[in-house]
Amino acid sequence: MSGTLVGRVSATIATVVAATTLVACGGGSGAGDGKVKLSIGIFSDFGYDNLIKEYQAQHPGIEVEQRKVKMEQHHTQLATQLAGGRGAADIVAIEEGNVALFRQSKDKFVNLADYGAKELKSQWAAWKWNQGTTDDGNFVLGLGTDMGSLALCYRRDLFQAAGLPVERDAVGELWPTWQDFLATGDKFTAATPNVKFVDTAQNVYKAILDQTEEGYFAKADDSFIADSNAKVADAFKLAASLGEKKQTSALAPFSQDWNVALKQASFATTTCPAWALALIKAGAGDEAAGKWDVAAAPGGGGNWGGSFLAVPKQGKHPKEAYELAKWLTAPEQQKRIFKETGNLPSEPAAYKDAEVTSTVNDYFNKAPVGQIFGNSAENLKPTYRGTKDSKVTPVFNNALQRVETGKQSTSDAWDQAVREARDAAK
Amino acid sequence: MGWWDTKYTPYLAIAPFFVVFGIFGLYPLLYTAWVSLHDWQLIEGSQGFVGLANFRALFVDPNFWNALGNTVSLFVLSTVPQLVAALGLAALLDRGLRGRAVWRAGVLLPNVISVAAVALVFAQLFGRDFGIVNGVLGVFGVDPVDWRAETWASHLAISSMVVWRWTGYNALIYLAAMQSVPKDMYESALLDGASRWRVFWSITVPSIRPTILFTVIVSTIGGMQLFVEPQLFDPGGTATGTGGADRQFQTLVMYLYEKGFRLFDAGYSSAIAWVLFMLILLVALLNFTLTRRIASKG
Numbered sequence: 001m002s003g004t005l006v007g008r009v010s011a012t013i014a015t016v017v018a019a020t021t022l023v024a025c026g027g028g029s030g031a032g033d034g035k036v037k038l039s040i041g042i043f044s045d046f047g048y049d050n051l052i053k054e055y056q057a058q059h060p061g062i063e064v065e066q067r068k069v070k071m072e073q074h075h076t077q078l079a080t081q082l083a084g085g086r087g088a089a090d091i092v093a094i095e096e097g098n099v100a101l102f103r104q105s106k107d108k109f110v111n112l113a114d115y116g117a118k119e120l121k122s123q124w125a126a127w128k129w130n131q132g133t134t135d136d137g138n139f140v141l142g143l144g145t146d147m148g149s150l151a152l153c154y155r156r157d158l159f160q161a162a163g164l165p166v167e168r169d170a171v172g173e174l175w176p177t178w179q180d181f182l183a184t185g186d187k188f189t190a191a192t193p194n195v196k197f198v199d200t201a202q203n204v205y206k207a208i209l210d211q212t213e214e215g216y217f218a219k220a221d222d223s224f225i226a227d228s229n230a231k232v233a234d235a236f237k238l239a240a241s242l243g244e245k246k247q248t249s250a251l252a253p254f255s256q257d258w259n260v261a262l263k264q265a266s267f268a269t270t271t272c273p274a275w276a277l278a279l280i281k282a283g284a285g286d287e288a289a290g291k292w293d294v295a296a297a298p299g300g301g302g303n304w305g306g307s308f309l310a311v312p313k314q315g316k317h318p319k320e321a322y323e324l325a326k327w328l329t330a331p332e333q334q335k336r337i338f339k340e341t342g343n344l345p346s347e348p349a350a351y352k353d354a355e356v357t358s359t360v361n362d363y364f365n366k367a368p369v370g371q372i373f374g375n376s377a378e379n380l381k382p383t384y385r386g387t388k389d390s391k392v393t394p395v396f397n398n399a400l401q402r403v404e405t406g407k408q409s410t411s412d413a414w415d416q417a418v419r420e421a422r423d424a425a426k
Numbered sequence: 427m428g429w430w431d432t433k434y435t436p437y438l439a440i441a442p443f444f445v446v447f448g449i450f451g452l453y454p455l456l457y458t459a460w461v462s463l464h465d466w467q468l469i470e471g472s473q474g475f476v477g478l479a480n481f482r483a484l485f486v487d488p489n490f491w492n493a494l495g496n497t498v499s500l501f502v503l504s505t506v507p508q509l510v511a512a513l514g515l516a517a518l519l520d521r522g523l524r525g526r527a528v529w530r531a532g533v534l535l536p537n538v539i540s541v542a543a544v545a546l547v548f549a550q551l552f553g554r555d556f557g558i559v560n561g562v563l564g565v566f567g568v569d570p571v572d573w574r575a576e577t578w579a580s581h582l583a584i585s586s587m588v589v590w591r592w593t594g595y596n597a598l599i600y601l602a603a604m605q606s607v608p609k610d611m612y613e614s615a616l617l618d619g620a621s622r623w624r625v626f627w628s629i630t631v632p633s634i635r636p637t638i639l640f641t642v643i644v645s646t647i648g649g650m651q652l653f654v655e656p657q658l659f660d661p662g663g664t665a666t667g668t669g670g671a672d673r674q675f676q677t678l679v680m681y682l683y684e685k686g687f688r689l690f691d692a693g694y695s696s697a698i699a700w701v702l703f704m705l706i707l708l709v710a711l712l713n714f715t716l717t718r719r720i721a722s723k724g
């Protein structure tokens with residue numbers, strides 16, 4: 001009797017231990033049907049749904065699973081998975097603002113050059129290719145997906161109510177520079193004081209910074225220069241002045257409230273990289289179809305966003321993962337993604353293609369988005385992203401928000417931001 | 427064999443818990459302590475032993491003290507009303523209501539709804555421009571409140587979320603305890619002419635003293651670890667993780683998250699985790715003594 005009880009108890013312990021080990025080992029096990037299972041970790045809309053179906057049809061031995069989470073969460077998760085040595089998808093997307101940070105941990109990623117990625121170099125705009133590589137181009141961390149050349153979206157009906165021009169060319173001519181943009185804002189606010197001129201100071205600030213060659217960190221040695229780079233200070237002051245004048249809606253960009261404000265038409269303009277069109281359409285809804293339009297951004301071209309597909313070393317099928325990433329980022333596929341989601345190709349062969357340049361966006365009053373963004377891509381000079389860019393950026397965004405909500409003066413907010421940024425960049 | 431059996435079997439029987447706790451509780455705790463003594467980057471791992479440097483930095487870090495202040499404020503604002511309301515609710519549920527089971531199950535409903543969904547709904551309620559709360563305030567001529575920008579307003583909004591979620595849960599625990607209070611005590615008190623209020627304070631509350639103690643300690647632990655509600659209330663979300671543009675509602679766990687998972691400083695983050703652990707022990711102990719003393723006076 002006693003023997004069986006002890007036996008039962010130890011059996012229980014054994015079961016518990018076995019169960020916990022099983023849990024620990026769960027996931028990542030090979031497929032039973034002999035298929036190679038690939039997972040791809042992305043955020044927001046990469047437009048891969050149909051492409052993946054097609055790829056699976058062409059490659060019967062491969063099964064692809066998409067894992068979508070929110071952008072910030074995606075990168076945090078990826079960092080933990082790399083640190084823990086397990087759990088990362090076979091292919092992971094890394095956003096432009098974060099790529100410098102992950103370049104530092106290149107030992108956790110497969111060098112795609114080992115599989116011949118260097119031969120693909122000529123496909124991309126040179127700067128896009130360089131962002132995804134390190135070690136003088138010998139280590140290929142990721143293959144470029146889309147890019148985010150800049151435009152300015154505005155609401156036609158609100159501009160009309162304020163007595164401003166409505167047609168996109170005339171609107172673009174209102175603001176060759178950001179100073180002109182501010183002046184337009186003053187006119188707009190004087191005529192229709194109940195509508196905010198622009199969504200948030202943060203987005204204006206980001207757009208101006210994206211038109212400069214250097215931001216928070218020096219191109220030469222990655223050193224912290226936010227406190228001495230006059231361009232950062234000027235961009236901050238210009239954006240903050242919109243907040244001080246209460247011409248912004250003071251909402252966090254792309255948040256739930258931002259969507260509500262879009263729906264309620266409570267702001268008239270927003271800076272819009274190519275990928276933002278889908279967000280505006282989703283937020284403003286069908287009833288605003290034809291009311292939004294796309295004009296040239298003040299200050300010329302700039303790049304905001306765009307991602308890379310990388311292959312973490314911990315995956316079991318690096319070769320198959322590379323093949324899929326290569327296919328997904330090829331010009332032919334980039335063109336199709338543009339048609340589907342509006343994400344702008346990062347490859348000249350794709351964004352100069354007649355199919356792309358002739359594309360109009362019905363929702364945005366038939367704006368010739370292919371031309372607008374394609375042109376902007378041609379003139380684009382990318383900003384240097386420091387390794388710690390993603391750590392410093394939120395500090396300045398918070399500072400602008402403090403100005404917008406009237407909690408701090410521009411100069412106090414700036415001082416605090418620089419102090420905090422210095423800490424974050426340590 | 428019989429002697430061996432009675433002496434050791436009970437230990438074996440409770441061992442699974444401690445084995446599991448050892449693996450999933452104690453080991454991470456000790457490992458965190460080890461990490462906190464290093465300059466430890468999240469992805470790259472240890473960059474060298476630094477002793478107590480992380481802790482020394484922590485105690486002069488204004489952001490840490492700010493987060494601690496916010497945590498305590500949110501803890502008091504949510505725990506006190508929550509437990510008082512739960513006690514009252516339980517006393518009401520304890521009466522012979524019609525459709526008793528429905529009411530009792532009903533109070534638990536807020537608790538079974540996913541916290542993410544709750545945060546989403548409350549974020550809308552407390553929207554600045556189009557939120558219902560501001561809409562109602564507007565009817566009474568109150569100016570719209572920027573619930574995320576103001577410190578006190580954000581604390582109130584977040585506490586309301588916590589109170590809403592946990593009051594019913596605690597009420598059910600109190601109710602279960604109240605059911606075991608002998609009914610003849612109530613009867614004799616009422617016969618002696620005691621008011622319901624008096625009966626509640628002199629009989630019900632002292633009788634469920636251990637249960638109150640339990641809920642106070644559990645809420646203390648929960649309150650000190652407050653994370654999801656304020657994190658989801660932050661419109662910047664995990665992008666900033668600072669709990670508002672001025673860190674006005676950043677709790678300790680949010681600060682831990684910011685340092686560890688956004689700034690990748692795992693060593694510093696582990697130091698925060700350990701300080702938090704000690705703080706919880708301390709506050710729980712303090713609550714334990716206080717509650718015991720108050721309850722025994724009744």
